[in-house]
Amino acid sequence: MHGWSTRRAAERFQCSPATAAKWAARYRAGLAMSDLSSRPHTTPTRTSARLERRIINLRVTRRWGPHRISYHLGVPRSTVGRVLGRYRMPLLAHLDQATGRVVRRPHPVRYERTRPGELAHMDIKKLGRIPAGGGHRMLGRTAGNRNNKRTRPGYAFLHHVVDDHSRYTYSEILNDEKASTVIEFWRRAVAAFTDIGITIEAVMTDQGSAYRSRAFAAELGTTRHLWTQPYRPQTNGKVERFNRTLAAEWAYATTYLSEEDRAATYPDWLHFYNHHRPHTGIGGAVPASRVHNLTGNYS
Structure with a gap:
């Protein structure tokens, strides 16, 4: 040539x-005969190394998703996604929630009711009370067990009703899970949902004795009662997910020196969950935004 x-x-x-x-x-210049990278030599608008470290730290230590990290740090969701992709962070669905190790699992099929009140999920979370002086999760086994033996605090029972469509949740900390307690809680939950414009048409529970009682069936009246599959908590997945969230972001999120200290923060945390915390299951929206009677009524 x-x-x-x-x-x-x-x-x-x-x-x-x-x-x-x-x-x-x-x-002619003696340069390599291969395509050169089109990447610019400098990127002034790239996310700072400090912010990248904060994003990765929250992902690793808290195991939060992009929406939650975005809300916490006040940066765009797309920025968080690019940083996680740049560092090849595994999907949360591929992590073991207890250890944080990568364990690939098939994505479950997510279902969702089309309107608020069409289905509510009801459950009870049994939670060890914090002894006076603090528990072992924050203070260590030696000090925590010493406090526990001295005061013998027992257990608290968190009763929940979660709306399937909006994820809006009514919850109380009670002393037991007897049928009479469940019935009284159900009445207050129905009243609370009615106040925000939601009429519960059906409720799903597990096979707990209180839920199988004749008194509870009579209290439900015309409200349909659906049951979860035995040994399959995924059937009631939305309320189970709420249990996991409250454990990570409220129950064990900080050091409490007594059960009273922790219980006193629950109403505020529940309000935050319903009105301010973005929920990945509904596209990063907050539960209250899916309840038409509440739209625009919270700050």
Whole structure:
């Protein structure tokens, strides 16, 4: 091809004359005959290294999703997603929630009712009370067990009703899980949902004795009662997810020196969950935004 013009060479290799001239100049200069990266030498608008470290730290230590990290740090969701992708962080669905290790699992099929009140999920979370002076999760086994033996605090029972469509939750901390307690709680929950414009048409529970009682069936009246599959807590997945969230973000999120201290913060945390905390299951929205009677009524 010696002596060919740039245009003739371009015609032979089916490229533009500008491209042929570029390659010829690169050959004459002794540069590598391979494509160079189109990445700019500097990126002034790139996320700072400090912010990237904060994003990765929250992902690793808290195992939060992009929406939760975005809300906590006050940065766009897309920025968090790019940082997680840049560092090849595994999906939360591929992590073991207890250890944080990567364990690939198939994605479950997510279902959702089309309107508030069409289905509510009801459950009881049994939670060890914090002894006076603090528990073992924050103080260690030695000090925590000493406090526990001295005061013997027992257990608290968190009763929940979660709306399937909006994820709006009514919850109380009570002393037991007897049928009479469940019935009284159900009445207060129904009244609370009615106040925000939700009429509960059906409720799903597990096979607990209180839920199987005749008194509870009579209290439900015309409200349909659906049951979870035995040994399959995934059937009641939305309320189980709420249990996991409250454990990570409220029950064991900080050091409490007594059960009273922790219980006193629950109403505020529950309000935050319903009105301010973004929920990945509903596209990063907050539960209250899906309850038409509440839209715009919270700050």
